[in-house]
Amino acid sequence: MVPPQFDVIGTRLPRLDAVDKVTGAIRYVGDLQIPGVFAGKLVHSTTAHARIVSLNIRAAQLLPGVRAVITGRDMPTGRYGQTIKDATFLPTDKVRYYGEPVAAVAAVDEATAEQAVSLIEVEYEQLPVLGQAEDALRPGAPLVHEDFDSYEVVATTGASPLPAVGPSHGTNVLYQIELHEGDVADGFNRSHRVLEETYSVPMVAHAAMEPHACAAEAAPGGTITVWSCTQTVSRVHSWLAEYFGVPESNVRVIGVKPGGAFGGKIGVILEPYCVALSLKAGGPVRIVLTRVETSYMIGGWLPATFKFKTGVAQDGQMVARQIDVLWNAGAHANMSPIASANAALLSLGPYRTRHVALNSRLVYTNLPGARPYRGLAATQANWAAERHVDSVASMLGIDPLEFRLRNCLEPGDPTPWGEVNTDIRIKECLREAAAAVEWDKPVPGTAVGRGIAAMWKFTLPGFIAQVEVRLLEDGSVDVYSGTIDIGTGIEVVIAQIASETLGVPVDRVRVHMGDTAFSLLDSGAAASRSAVYAGNATLQAASQIRDKVLQLASQELGVSSVELELTQQRVQLRTSPAVGVTLSQLLAGEGELVSRSEFRGEVHTHLTPQSPTGWRFADWKFGAAAALVSVDVETGKVLVNRVAVANDIGRILNRLNVETQAHGCVAMAVGAAIYEHEIFDEAQIINPDFMEYVMPTALEVPSEIVPIFLEPATGHGPFGSKGYGELPIIAVGAAIGNAVANAVGVQIRDLPITAEKVLRELDKRE
Numbered sequence: 001m002v003p004p005q006f007d008v009i010g011t012r013l014p015r016l017d018a019v020d021k022v023t024g025a026i027r028y029v030g031d032l033q034i035p036g037v038f039a040g041k042l043v044h045s046t047t048a049h050a051r052i053v054s055l056n057i058r059a060a061q062l063l064p065g066v067r068a069v070i071t072g073r074d075m076p077t078g079r080y081g082q083t084i085k086d087a088t089f090l091p092t093d094k095v096r097y098y099g100e101p102v103a104a105v106a107a108v109d110e111a112t113a114e115q116a117v118s119l120i121e122v123e124y125e126q127l128p129v130l131g132q133a134e135d136a137l138r139p140g141a142p143l144v145h146e147d148f149d150s151y152e153v154v155a156t157t158g159a160s161p162l163p164a165v166g167p168s169h170g171t172n173v174l175y176q177i178e179l180h181e182g183d184v185a186d187g188f189n190r191s192h193r194v195l196e197e198t199y200s201v202p203m204v205a206h207a208a209m210e211p212h213a214c215a216a217e218a219a220p221g222g223t224i225t226v227w228s229c230t231q232t233v234s235r236v237h238s239w240l241a242e243y244f245g246v247p248e249s250n251v252r253v254i255g256v257k258p259g260g261a262f263g264g265k266i267g268v269i270l271e272p273y274c275v276a277l278s279l280k281a282g283g284p285v286r287i288v289l290t291r292v293e294t295s296y297m298i299g300g301w302l303p304a305t306f307k308f309k310t311g312v313a314q315d316g317q318m319v320a321r322q323i324d325v326l327w328n329a330g331a332h333a334n335m336s337p338i339a340s341a342n343a344a345l346l347s348l349g350p351y352r353t354r355h356v357a358l359n360s361r362l363v364y365t366n367l368p369g370a371r372p373y374r375g376l377a378a379t380q381a382n383w384a385a386e387r388h389v390d391s392v393a394s395m396l397g398i399d400p401l402e403f404r405l406r407n408c409l410e411p412g413d414p415t416p417w418g419e420v421n422t423d424i425r426i427k428e429c430l431r432e433a434a435a436a437v438e439w440d441k442p443v444p445g446t447a448v449g450r451g452i453a454a455m456w457k458f459t460l461p462g463f464i465a466q467v468e469v470r471l472l473e474d475g476s477v478d479v480y481s482g483t484i485d486i487g488t489g490i491e492v493v494i495a496q497i498a499s500e501t502l503g504v505p506v507d508r509v510r511v512h513m514g515d516t517a518f519s520l521l522d523s524g525a526a527a528s529r530s531a532v533y534a535g536n537a538t539l540q541a542a543s544q545i546r547d548k549v550l551q552l553a554s555q556e557l558g559v560s561s562v563e564l565e566l567t568q569q570r571v572q573l574r575t576s577p578a579v580g581v582t583l584s585q586l587l588a589g590e591g592e593l594v595s596r597s598e599f600r601g602e603v604h605t606h607l608t609p610q611s612p613t614g615w616r617f618a619d620w621k622f623g624a625a626a627a628l629v630s631v632d633v634e635t636g637k638v639l640v641n642r643v644a645v646a647n648d649i650g651r652i653l654n655r656l657n658v659e660t661q662a663h664g665c666v667a668m669a670v671g672a673a674i675y676e677h678e679i680f681d682e683a684q685i686i687n688p689d690f691m692e693y694v695m696p697t698a699l700e701v702p703s704e705i706v707p708i709f710l711e712p713a714t715g716h717g718p719f720g721s722k723g724y725g726e727l728p729i730i731a732v733g734a735a736i737g738n739a740v741a742n743a744v745g746v747q748i749r750d751l752p753i754t755a756e757k758v759l760r761e762l763d764k765r766e
Contacts, residue, residue: 007567008496008506009719012656015489016511017257029213029229029256030288037215038067040277040287041113043103043120044296045095048131048366048683049142050124052094052102059119060105065112068281069120071103075276076243082235082267084174084333085152086145087369089272094127096144096331097368098684099296106277106285129366131683133305133328136172136363144172144331144364172364174329175337177344179358181416181612187320187355191311195395198307199384200750202677203300203328206373207695210259211294216274217284224251224275229258231266231486232524237516239268244275255484255514262668263372264298265486266335266526295688300678301373302339303328306347306384311355316398318407320355323347325381327362332369335376336362338460343377345615348416349385350426350456350622351407356416366683374668375726376527378457379733383673383751386453386734390741400738401434404454418611423714426454426622429646433626436644436706447633449743452626453734457727458617459601463523465533466598469498469541471549473592475569475583477502477509477542482522483534484514488725489657490530494538496654497718501542502549503566504583521598528723531653532619533599535718540597548593552586604716619715621722623647625669625731629739636759638740640670640700643732646708650715650722662707662728669732671696674753 020026057069072092079085090101103120107113128142135141145151149169188194215227224246230236233255241248258265270287277285289297304327311320325344329336344360373379393403408426409415430452434440437450470478479498485491495509512518522534546566553571554561557579565574572580587593601618628642643666652658675694679687687693707728713720733751741747746761 006500009500010652010655013492013496013506013654014656015492016495017491026257028210028259029215029227029286032215032227032256034215034217034284034286037284037286038106038108038281039110039113040104040106040274040285041117042101042273042287042293043117043122044099044293045102047095047124047126048098049127049129050095051127052092053123053125055103056121057103060116063112063116063119065108066105066116067108067283068106068277069103069116070276070280074280075272076245078243079151080239080243080268081154081333082335083154083337085154086148087332097366099293099368100331101273101297104273104277106281129682130172131365131367131680133326133363133365136365141172143170144366148174173361174333174364175340175362177341177360179356179417179613182355184320184322184355184357188311191319192314193395194309194311195392196309197388197391198305198749199387200305201303201380201383202751203303203367203370204373204672204676205295205300205678205693206262206264206298207693208258208260208262208264211289211291212265212269212298213286213288214270214274215284215286216271216278218275218278222246222250226253226271226275227256228253228271229256229261229265231261231484231526233484233514233516234482234521235524236268236271240271240275243272251516253516257484258486261486262374263376263526266372266524291690292688295678295685297368299330299368299370302336302370302377302380304380308384308388310388310392312392312396316396316403316406318351318353321348321353322357325360327360328365328367328370329362330365330367330369334369335372336370339372339377342458343381345417346378346456347381347385349389350409350454352409352413353416367680372526374665375457375730378455378730379669379672382453382455382730383733383737386731387737387749390451390738401430401439401452404430408454414608417613417615418608419605419616420608421605421620423620424622425648425710425712426456426624428710429622429624429648430454432646432708433624433644436708437626437628437642439626445630447631447743448629449739449741450626450628451735451738451740451742452624453731453738454624455622455727455731457621457730459527459529459619461601461603461618463529463533463601464598465522465537466520466596467534467537467541468518468520468594468596469538469545471502471545471587471593473584473587473590475504475508475587477504478512479509479538480512480518480520481534481538482514482518482520483530484525486525488525488530488661489654490525490534493531493535493653493657497535497538498542501539501546504569528621528725528727531721532715532717532723533601535653535721536599537597539718540599541595544595544597545593549583549586552590553581556581556586619723621647621727623727623731625735627732627735627739629736629743631740631744631758633744633762636755636757636762638674638736638753638755638758640702640736642704642706643702643735644706644708645728645732646710647724647727648710648712648722649724650717651711651713651720652709653718653721658709658724659707661725663705665726665728666705666732667696667701669729670701670736673733673736673751677752
């Protein structure tokens, strides 16, 4: 089959905002010129769990230059939550994590606002603090949310395949998922060997370059305008209208491109404070968190402990698996129920196993509420699952790559929950990643090792993206989308799709994004979804316009539209390209052509008749990572020399985009694997800024990063593409951990793999 020829799809086009970003011309929320804007500041709790006895704001109100001081009594009474409505903005009863806002001020400048904050006095009655998930499960443990049974559960999508969140009935467990397939006890009895291990991951920060920021103006006429670096413009818009009791038509949310997000800017965060302050101050208010405030308020990825028990046959086939996962949600649910459920299934790994027992529990503690992080907890689950797979292979004396190839899912194999996918390329990804680190050759030196890990990921159905495409009389194109470019390059991808479909150069396409004034819904920039959802909506709308253009040209040239093609800004006969008409000539006097379209995630798999759950997912992604590392046995320091990430990407839409996504993912993965972790004293973070929170610099990022793309064009995105933005991060940590074990024979089961841990294990071995 001859592959299709494209003009711009698959090329290495730079992002449309590239020059503005590297020159500093781009404007973030903190840079916006908003006339008369007041500086907003939050008063943060100085304890992790306590009743609010009193809150004295009088001195702050009397300070010259202060325009507004608000507490929980000035806020609407409703609760907010992306999955469970468990959060109040400025609580009146108690605080549940260190740094939770309890009051807010607006003043003529930041110095005055900071002084006002220092004048507000809060008296607390201390309550027992829960820092660890295990503590929250103890009999008689204090409840983080005493009224949990009364909280409203939010439908995350219109077609969630996962069980609804249930009440905790007097415990700190806010969500639990169980899966039983086959007979696990019998499977272990029949196994040749059985291995049990425990792995853990701490909280890791998003560490975006831009801290969280927002501005809002509540005008006298009742309209509210918000400028936010949110990833979910449409959701912020609808919820603000509901929370403040105004029509959605009165609210406009403008999505300002964030300086990094990685999941930490999903949902409503600072917007209610800015709106409430603006209503009271009578002018616009902007809040820009400091780095320390961001660490206090914005929880990192979901920490967890994984307990594995795996039974295998003598030939290396997996027979039975039992997995228990305990997740630490922190003080608020946010997206953790969905993240924990998805990742619990991911911890099974893309392997065939007849007998399975999975139990995943998510509990409240007094840490800041965990938030989605690039991969939606898939990286945490993969770390534990793929490290354990290596241990099982080692127990049997089987090469780790060969063990995976014997056990991994193939097209048509059912998962433990009975879902069947016919588009699976794990083996190809494993072999490609292994070849990139020269798997079959001797390691080049002592204390040098290779590691490999497989990965899979799936996303929920039911999300939506709407796009409007306008072909103007001069042949230029405007595309309007409800999504926002959070650094993924979706802006240039949308331009490429419109360009390819309508036969106009990319520089003749303008993309307008993330403004609710467009009245275009979008579920948000997350879950490697934008290129598939917004891209498909763009392709559909542009294709409808292309059909209209061909119909007009058919009338103009007196031939059937099937004989025509649209390319290079003109419509021409396929057999006689000299016969044709330019777009501008064709559209002269016709006016612009406009089309709107939407795309919703749909399920493309099927279930086995004996499926134990009925769960099905919209998009499946597969891949593998391989790492070559060296270890300094004198210091324990791990140096990652080469990382290869191989993924079935369907089709590349912008090669430069996906290559840079791979590099960014690997850099983040190395950070989480070797350096990064938020350290808590009970429940107070003690490394809240970048002086203490250690991340890799350019010197620690691998010198060789090898992205490998499989392009079978079988994806559900435009031109057969699949989502990619999160995929390269997921398996890298496990591959590094496996490589360290291969290099020096020590097992680090708790992230990060610090030099101290490696040296300690080396000393134990000696």
